Amino acid sequence: MTTRTRRALALLSAVLLSAAVAGCSTSDRTAPAALVPPQSPPPSKAAGAPAAGAPARGFTLVATGDVLPHTSVIRQGAVDAAGDGHDFKPLFAGVKPVVSAADLALCHMETIYGEEGGPFSGYPAFKSPPEIADALKDAGYDGCSTASNHTLDDGEEGLERTLDRFDKVGLGHAGSARTAAEAARTRLYTAGTAKVAHLAYTFDTNGYPMPEGKPWSVNLLESKKIVADARAARKAGADVVLVSTHWGTEWQTEPDEKQVSLGRELTASQTAGRPDIDLVLGTHAHIPQAYEKVNGTWIVYGMGDQVAGEMYNHEGDRDLRGSYSSIGRFTFAPPAAAGQRWQVTKAEFIPQLMDNDEGRVVNLVDALAGQSDRDDHRTAHEAITEAVLSRGAAKDGLKAVTRPTR
Structure with a gap:
C-alpha cells in the first residue's frame, strides 16, 4: 500500500468517524424545530434512554384543560404582538413556572388553526392563529391532545394546518391524524426513565363528517378502540x-352517566393483572369537574377551559365558571417489581x-400567595x-397545591 493510499484511507476513516459521532451526539431535544421530521415524536424533557443498569427515575406530569380561543382572545394576541401578527406568550406567562417545571406537560388544543395571517374566527366554527402553538411550546408544554368536537371545524385542511404547526414548533399531538400511518402510530414521550403513551378521543365532531376515505382522521370515543x-x-x-x-355534559359539574360508566370500564380493563390505562384526563364541559380514583386509577372528569373568552351557558347567561379550570399534577414512581404498574405517589391540583x-391565564395559588385582594380570585x-x-x-390523597409555584 502506498503512502498516498494510506493517507487517503486515514482521511476517509476520520470523516466517517466524525459523521458517526455527530449523528450520535445530537439529540432530538437539541435539534432545531424545523429539522424535526413530520409525524415523529417530539423532543422530550428527559433526554435519551437511561444508561444500562441506571436506577429507574419517576416523573411529574402536568395536564391542563381546553385551549379554546374566542374572538376576544385572538384580539388580545394581536394587541400583545403590537401589530406584528399574534403573540400569545403573555397569555400563558402566569402558568409557565408550573408547566415548565414538569417532566411532561400536556394541554388540550380544542380548536384548529387558520392560515398564516388569517382569517381567524371564534365561536361557533373556530379558526385560531397558529401562533398559539408557539406560545404553548414556550410555556413548556411537550404536547397536546387534538381530538375534540371542533377538530373538523375547517375540514381536513384545518386539521392538517394544526398538526403541521405542532410539528414545526416541536409539540407532540394525539387524537387526530393526517395519514393512516400517523393514526396507527403511538405517541410516546420519555419522562424520567418511563416511556409514556398519550392517547386522545372525542365524543363527536359537531356533525362534521370525516374527510372522505379517511375515517381515522379523528379518534372517536369508543371503549373497545x-x-x-x-x-x-x-x-x-x-x-x-x-x-x-x-x-x-357542558355546564354540568357532576360527571354524566357516560363519563362515569366509561371511566369505570376503562379503569377496570387489565392485561395479565396490570391495568391497561394509568390515568384519564377529561375535557369539554367548560367548567371544572371532579377528580376521582376509580379501580385504583385516577380520573379527571373535566379540567375546565384553560383559555376561553366570556362564556355563556345554555340559558344565554354569562357564566363565570367558564373561566375556571384546574391544573392536574401527578407524580409517578417506578414499579417495585417487574410487571407491576408505575404508581401515582402524589396527586395534586392547582x-x-x-x-x-x-387576557391572561392566572395561577390562583400564586396570585393569592401574592396577597391578591380580588374577590374574583378568592371566589x-x-x-x-x-x-x-x-x-x-x-x-x-388528592391535595390542593398551596405553595407558590414561582
Missing part, C-alpha cells in the same frame, strides 16, 4: 398510558382562572376546589 389502543401502546414499549377524553379583562379558587373534591378525592 381505546382499550385496544392502550394495549398496542404497551406493546410499543409504554410504561405508562395516559388517555385524554373529550366528553361530558386552581387557575382565565382573566378576560387582562374562583373556592369554586374550583369544591368542584374538584366533590366526589371525595381528598380521602384518596
